[in-house]
Amino acid sequence: MFSRAFRVRSNTAIKGSDRRKLRADVAAAFPNLSADQLTEFIPNKEELNVIKIYSHKGEAVTVYTNNKNPILFEIERALYPTVYTLWLYPDLLPAFSTWPPVLQKLAGGADLMLPGVVVPSSGFPQVEQGTLCAVTLLGNRAPVAVGVATMSTAEMLAAGMKGKGFAVLHTYMDHLWEYGDKSYPPTLAPLVTGSAEKESTEDEEETEGTEPGSSSTDPLQHVDIGDLSLKEALVGKEELSENRAAETAQDASTEEAEDSRTPQEQMDALFNQCFFHALKCKVKKSELPLLTSTFLRSHMFSCCPAGQQLDIKKSSYKKFSKFLQCMQHQKILQVKELNKGVESIVEVDWKHPDVRAFAVPEGFASASSAQDSRSEEREQGYHAPEIIPLYGVSTKMIPLFQESGHKKGSILSSSEVRNIIINYVKANELVDETNKNFVKVNAILCDCLLDKSEQDEISSLKWDDLLSRCLERLQPLHQVTFYGQEPVVRKGNIEPIDITIAQRSSNKKVTIIKNLELYGLDPQCVANILQQKVQASATITPVPGTKDRVQVQIQGNQIHHLAKMLLEEYKLPRKYVQGLEKAPKLGRKK
Structure with a gap:
């Protein structure tokens, strides 16, 4: 309701x-x-x-x-x-x-x-x-x-x-x-009588010498430290003491021998332990925004105790995104989908009671030494995506590509298109015998590559002209691969990051940056970083004419700072940034 x-x-x-x-x-x-x-x-x-x-x-x-x-x-x-x-x-x-x-x-x-x-x-x-x-x-x-x-x-x-x-x-x-004070639920232990507690303790001792198949799997018969760790991840009160977190770490090292929890409960507890360990010891503020896949593979996996392995499928969450949503509901971190299928951790509350109460398990380096060991990797939080232009076979181009076994909608790279065209020309003996730099235009090439006004005038094409015409008439696509993510194929050519200068009242100028989301960059994080660097007001506004796109707007002409951040810090290729030529010219000092 x-x-x-x-x-x-x-x-x-x-x-x-x-x-x-x-x-x-x-x-x-x-x-x-x-x-x-x-x-x-x-x-x-x-x-x-x-x-x-x-x-x-x-x-x-x-x-x-x-x-x-x-x-x-x-x-x-x-x-x-x-x-x-x-x-x-x-x-x-x-x-x-x-x-x-x-x-x-x-x-x-x-x-x-x-x-x-x-x-x-x-x-x-x-x-x-x-x-x-x-x-x-x-x-x-x-x-x-x-x-x-x-x-x-x-x-x-x-x-x-x-x-x-x-x-x-x-x-x-x-x-x-x-609407209230947004306080967290208190920690209230289940009602268990003294005799029930005694029986539970005796059962726990007996299970150490019994076979795995004979142990009880009733989740309410053994409300042990694994359940408490799940609870801690969901409530977040100051009363959750450091002693409990230390017991969690100690029990995790010996849980194979004496843990009476179900395998699913053990995996839930392991995920919580590695999650808080990674936040406390591995992640730094300078690394944000941090891809969720990078956080799992490079941070949480390294916090897993020896002899154990994280497997989200064996947990009650089934998907890592659902686990992070649960943590987000507890205000521990904030996750944003920067683009379709691309999620990043953009904020972490290191002062959250659960994070502060967590004690690093024995056998791992201390929080400070672990952070120092990653000092050389500070700038690896963002990785520029790999962008590959692709081409789809359109209806008009089917006759040219069907001999190679391709049909409408087939996706090809530029090198594959080039090889298909070369093989087609050689198989049909279309190379001009007098000048091998030219290709004779047959009926299929004529219908696919020539305009109606050209069909009676052009009988041969240069190799470069032939290939460029072919690429122009194919459906443009592009494949984006973000670090730690599966490749994503999208229609059209990828839009570059667009930087423009706009004039406001009193002859004031503002810099507007669009399309940051397409490259895995969170506009809010970019605005915050720019605001700190140039000490100017930065805001996020909707892109006119769109529903779910936003743009960064910052006072003054800040293209010099943007160029340094996008090209040098984020390592984005120059061809994907548009408008850098509008940077202010530096005058001579008098």
Whole structure:
């Protein structure tokens, strides 16, 4: 319901009489609250507001806030708690647990399907259809979503845990959560009795001497350090101490011998360990933007402990992009798709509690020495793409290329086109016997390469003219290969980075740079770097006439600085940068 931005209609303070009525309504809706909790929840003197909003679907919703934090929302006279409320009273609603990667789907507006619900060893809470429920993540009792059960517990089990389980109304990370102070979920351990803890410890000791096939795979029977590391990646509170991170690293080195987690949980924990290790010790701010593939291969792989190997397919994420999205939701980093299929890490929060709390495992160099060892690689964060012009066989050129086994749409390089033409000329004996620099034009060459006005006048062509005419009549394409990415073939010729100088009011000049995205460059990062170098204001504006293209605009004629950055630092070929000739001429000093 709040996955998209809503519109606020009014925001007013609650009067004393309305406050008492709200307290009575809350007591009726949530009888589990004690009198003291009810007074704490709806206080007598603290600031309470009622906000009337319209959701993106046009639904009228009433939101109640306490000190500007949403605590309740009301739809058709039914009250629902927000995640801020459930973090204070986690047992207010019956709770169902799901896997951490599911959170990003719920925050995007998806409902919770039953295959994504974790079945605990103690069984589900008994609920009926329409019961208001909370959703938690495995290993943390703090709710992250509020939803309504679409079927009873008995019906869920009878359906084989298939189908929609809960209609989700509100989640952590949605726009209602953003309306508050944007705090993170607290760390609340699952409710485990003393006897259950003792049995879990005994079972853990017994599994050391049993066969792998006989060990329990129930994720809730062993909520160990791997689950906690997943939780840490998702919450990010200062209370996550360095001791826990140190235990994570120590357990990772011996997990093969004594870890009772499933292989998927172990791989999730390994990915989290290598991720935080790479951020803390390998990546520097000067390397950003950093291709996600480079981050995985050159940074995370080098942080993997000896004898272990990262394999995203064996994790619960399945794709590295989904793992990074999960980290992005926790405000640890920011990933942008600079172009289709090209993602880069553009920002990292090195002050994030999870990054600061991580302790480097024994056997690895310290953070400072690891960073020093990469000092020579600072400028390798960006690699200029490899661009190869290609040609597609058009309908008009099919007769010329069908003898070599090609058809319409076949993609060829310039050298392949040249070889095909040479072989065609030799196979049909079209080389002029009197002057081998010329090729005789037969009927096929005439139809494919000559205009109608030329067909009666030209009987032979020079080799260079023949090849250039052929390339001109083929469909232009180009292949772009970004560092660490698969090649991408696109239609047309690649547009160069276009630099222009525009005149503004009061005879002021601005430099405008377009098409940076085509070369794997983030316009915002380029603007920030330029702003620091030239100490001038830089902004990002949409390119007129386009929907999803932007341009960098910076005060003054800054072409000299741009040329140095693009050609010398980023190593882009000169032919792909247009407008450098407009640099200001340097006058003589008097």
